[in-house]
Amino acid sequence: MSYSEMMFGEDGQQVLLDLGVPKPEIEKRDDDLKTNLAAEYEALGIMVSGSRLSFIEDKLKAAKACSLSEISGKTGSFLTAGIIKSARSITTKTGKKMAFMELYDDLSEASFILFDEVFNQNFPLLKTDNIILVRAHKETRRYGNGEESYVVEEVSSVGE
Numbered sequence: 001m002s003y004s005e006m007m008f009g010e011d012g013q014q015v016l017l018d019l020g021v022p023k024p025e026i027e028k029r030d031d032d033l034k035t036n037l038a039a040e041y042e043a044l045g046i047m048v049s050g051s052r053l054s055f056i057e058d059k060l061k062a063a064k065a066c067s068l069s070e071i072s073g074k075t076g077s078f079l080t081a082g083i084i085k086s087a088r089s090i091t092t093k094t095g096k097k098m099a100f101m102e103l104y105d106d107l108s109e110a111s112f113i114l115f116d117e118v119f120n121q122n123f124p125l126l127k128t129d130n131i132i133l134v135r136a137h138k139e140t141r142r143y144g145n146g147e148e149s150y151v152v153e154e155v156s157s158v159g160e
Contacts, residue, residue, distance in 0.1 A: 034055075036049065037050060052131060053082075053105055066080050067106070067107060068080055068107070068108045068110045069108040071136075071138075072148060076137060077137045080103075082110070084101060084127065084129060084130045085103065085128070087101040087128070092116075098114060098115050099119045112149075113139070113149055115152075118154070125155050125157055131157075132158060139151045
């Protein structure tokens with residue numbers, strides 16, 4: 001655009017003589033939807049143009065996973081999927097490990113608790129931005145921030 005402004009005026013007539021200023025070349029860049037979605041989420045807190053979960057939508061339907069926005073109405077054990085926003089592990093007073101994990105999807109976020117055995121079995125999967133399937137249940141006791149708590153029973157990876 002700078003080249004056009006320099007070489008041509010507003011009326012499109014050439015302003016400068018050809019002084020050997022090279023015409024800039026257009027650089028073609030491949031558009032990566034996953035990178036764009038991550039940037040949208042970082043900047044806005046939501047993904048506007050889609051979701052990484054849309055790439056595996058068929059797998060999630062086949063597994064009968066519900067969305068995170070539906071889990072508050074579930075009773076008993078349920079299966080859901082999401083992208084790990086954060087996972088923080090602690091050591092309890094008894095010396096056991098546990099973790100607090102935040103998942104998000106297209107529409108909402110939810111907090112999950114992983115107790116010792118489940119945490120130890122699934123530690124390698126608990127990395128930020130991983131997409132995982134989670135079997136969990138609603139806990140009647142409220143932990144930490146007083147919100148509904150979901151206790152993880154099982155975690156599995158979902159290949160993208």
